[in-house]
Amino acid sequence: MNLNADELMLRDRAITALNSSLSLPQALEAVRPHLLELAQADSMALCLMEVTHSLHFQWLVPGHRIPILDEYAGLADHDFLRPPIFARPQTVIRDSELLSRKEYERTLIYQRSRELEPRMEHIMAVLLPIRPGSFGALALYRNRPRAYSGQNAAVLASLTAHLVNTVRNCSDVQDVTTSAHLLEELYRRPDTAFLVVEPPHHEVLRSPHAAVLLERWFTPSELHSSGLPLPLQERLDALVRMAPDARLDKNLWVSLYADGYRTVRFIELPAPEGPRQWALLMHEIPISIPLPAEMKRKLTPREVTIAACLLRNWTNEQIAGELELSLHTVKTHVRNLLAKLGVDGRADLFYQAARLNKPV
The missing domain is CATH 1.10.10.10 (Winged helix-like DNA-binding domain superfamily/Winged helix DNA-binding domain)
Structure with missing residues (x-):
């Protein structure tokens, strides 16, 4: 691939744009003008796909709307580019490599784009593996009948690794953000009680309802110096010393009181590095059925x-x-x-x- 000074500058700008945001729509909007100029394309779109028992997809379209993509669910089985890009991940595929011009013009994708405008005169796409079962497919479209060249494909191929990293990083941040919002919602719910403890004695987090239950369940004399009740601290100490298989039937603490059962489930939280933390999920189970x-x-x-x-x-x-x-x-x-x-x-x-x- 031979790039002149202007193209090298555009490529550097495209890489900078891809790293400019942890929001995928914002990153795509930032890279769009540079990528379209580099590849001499008119529009672009990213399809996020989850491949499980069936195919689930979501289109992200920076810039102007592409009407045919609103109908993709009904056209997916006629997408002649999808099998080739899945067969060759991270390889840029051009329509002209697969079909003659006459064959391409007979495809349902092309025919429908003529009706909806703008016409998809040429398409170039690449599959971006994100994680097992999760992919992104970036497609570039031309509205004029001039086929993409090998140089156009090479420019896009040179950015594939950066595109994969951007989609993966933004997806990971979105997952973490969603989990954080869920944790925040659970933290504030009056019917959810949990503690997060870092053994041996450091309490990381206590939900408001957990504080209420602990005060109701245990007297001050039953508290360990860490603030955790002695029965729970002793159970946690024992679990930490056990092998994972030995914990299976010992990670639930149950106590019977006149008004019902009090239970605490001990769950070791995954940690790629650093000390493991434990979540203690607390529940009250009444013996009687509540009166509606x-x-x-x-x-x-x-x-x-x-x-x-x-x-x-x-x-x-x-x-x-x-x-x-x-x-x-x-x-x-x-x-x-x-x-x-x-x-x-x-x-x-x-x-x-x-x-x-x-x-x-």
Whole structure:
């Protein structure tokens, strides 16, 4: 490949543009004028593809919209360039290498582009492997009937490694950003509780709900000097010393209390380098089925209390003793609340409450 001074300067600008942003749409917009001038093309587009059981794709089009790409889902099976670029990743393929001019003009891609404008008189494309099962396909289009030359293809080929790095880096940053947003959302949810700990005793992160649960579950005398409760610290110390296979049935701590089960699952987080951290996921699992709000609205406060006791599978005698009521009063409340809720008995109450808590 022989480039003159102007072309070398354009190529350097294209490489700089590809590294100018960790947002893929912004990087493509920045490189577009330099790449189009270098390859003497009129437009460009990048197709991001995930190849699993089927092909999923997304087009990124810097600059002016290319109408035919809006219809690509219906044209994908007629894309004559896709099999060749998949057969030869990182190799620039030109339409003129595959088809004669008459054959090209008979393709559905070309015919449809004539109807939609602008015409795709010539196409040059290269497949960019990003990671296993994930690819980018960069396509350059000409609106005039002059075939791409070998020099045009060589210029694009000289930038392929930079294109791969840009797409991969931007994709990785997008994945990290999405994960960070998810973690932030989980961190603030009132029903999610977790700790992140770096053994042996350094606490990295504690969600607000985890702080609430720890205060409710453990007394100050049960806390390790690190602030982590002694039972959890002891379990973590033991897991760290174990081989991975030995941890399989020991990474869940469970404690039974009057109101339900308290569980903590210990998960070792991956770390390519540096110390491994552990996530401690905390949950409360009530023994009883919660009384649905729809049922609560139909009952008096006292009936709500007794209905909750029924859903804990307490007997009338247990309810009377707990609430300091006579057995006759409890029976009367039970009869009335079952009638108000329109259920046939205790078994039906359990069924209806479970159905309303988790609709089918």
